[in-house]
Amino acid sequence: MKLKTKGVACCIDNSIVARVTFDPLQKSESTVLLVSDRLDASVIANFDAIITTWPLDEQFDYPSVYEVPDFDHLEEGDIVAIHSDGIINTLYRVRSQHNFLLFTERCNSNCLMCSQPPRDKEDSHLAQLYKRVIPLIPKDCTDLGITGGEPTLLGNLFFELLILISSELPLANIHCLTNGRSFAWPDFTYKLNDAIGGNLVLGIPLYADSYLVHDYVVQAKGAFDQTLLGLYQLARFNRRIEIRIVLHKLTIPRLKKLARFIYRNLPFVEHVAFMGLEYQGYTPHNIDKLWIDPKDYAEELSDAMLFLADMGMQISLYNSQLCLTPKELWPFYKRSISDWKNIYLPICDSCSMQDECGGFFASSLKFHSNNITPFI
Numbered sequence: 001m002k003l004k005t006k007g008v009a010c011c012i013d014n015s016i017v018a019r020v021t022f023d024p025l026q027k028s029e030s031t032v033l034l035v036s037d038r039l040d041a042s043v044i045a046n047f048d049a050i051i052t053t054w055p056l057d058e059q060f061d062y063p064s065v066y067e068v069p070d071f072d073h074l075e076e077g078d079i080v081a082i083h084s085d086g087i088i089n090t091l092y093r094v095r096s097q098h099n100f101l102l103f104t105e106r107c108n109s110n111c112l113m114c115s116q117p118p119r120d121k122e123d124s125h126l127a128q129l130y131k132r133v134i135p136l137i138p139k140d141c142t143d144l145g146i147t148g149g150e151p152t153l154l155g156n157l158f159f160e161l162l163i164l165i166s167s168e169l170p171l172a173n174i175h176c177l178t179n180g181r182s183f184a185w186p187d188f189t190y191k192l193n194d195a196i197g198g199n200l201v202l203g204i205p206l207y208a209d210s211y212l213v214h215d216y217v218v219q220a221k222g223a224f225d226q227t228l229l230g231l232y233q234l235a236r237f238n239r240r241i242e243i244r245i246v247l248h249k250l251t252i253p254r255l256k257k258l259a260r261f262i263y264r265n266l267p268f269v270e271h272v273a274f275m276g277l278e279y280q281g282y283t284p285h286n287i288d289k290l291w292i293d294p295k296d297y298a299e300e301l302s303d304a305m306l307f308l309a310d311m312g313m314q315i316s317l318y319n320s321q322l323c324l325t326p327k328e329l330w331p332f333y334k335r336s337i338s339d340w341k342n343i344y345l346p347i348c349d350s351c352s353m354q355d356e357c358g359g360f361f362a363s364s365l366k367f368h369s370n371n372i373t374p375f376i
């Protein structure tokens, strides 16, 4: 799915953040008009900017992006950022349940299977952009993700954005992916408590019951201790926590032990998500270290998940294919892959269970299990 397009910019000095509309009569604050017809000066004057498939028209001295190949990927009400170089990024899609805000690309971990490898550069402009995006998000938004990098590295800006989300979108479920390490500092967790209430769930990875394995997977010495401290600090404030475990060759050997560790030491977590590997970012480079066919870890996965389920903990299996999932885990199977990167393989065309199956990440076209078997 396309989330970015580009045209020829005219009269745009600073980025414009706005909702898109196809209706020339729909002028409201922070709106851009999408035009696939010849420009009419009396109409365009009402909008923050115009996006058009037409060629540059010298007679209009107006913020515009011309010669955009198409805008088929945009829907009425989607939120875009239009930049001075003519790039138009889609930042929020009204029809999607998978919207997320990438707070920063910086991270203090460097996981071997990171799908969005961190970039160590100052990018607080993203937070400033989101300060303009968040008030435009429809008030009936039900789900919004926060991701990174490591969002907490924004420090006070992280809390400013959470406060804004909390006041603008009080009804939305907010899911924030974080390595949890920043919460080892009580002051930091205390500030979180002031910023946002119970509609926030923190998704925190824990890859083993051993610091040696966890720290190796995340490529950061001391990360295991900090994450555990963070989890306990968050528990003190009754924060909602999801533990996330990515399934690969380094995490499978201790998976059964990890499940028991979570039950004994982290019984306060609300949800444990077991997640298939995404062939993206660092993973292709580390595939020899990471790849294990889901068929080959079925026994360990069933043991770990069913143990936690038996103990009354809430569990889910994400990013997996139904034909590779043991039947006893089907009750916990979720179609979880974000719509904009979710595909099925040609072999899936004949599968009778495709509607129930979550399919693949788009990157799986390049690499996937050899054991995909359509149901008859």
Ligand code: SF4
Pocket: 321, 322, 323, 324, 344, 345, 347, 348, 351, 352, 353, 354, 357, 358, 359, 372, 373, 374, 375
């Ligand atoms: S064959 Fe394809 S659609 Fe069917 S269960 Fe397997 S991955 Fe899913």
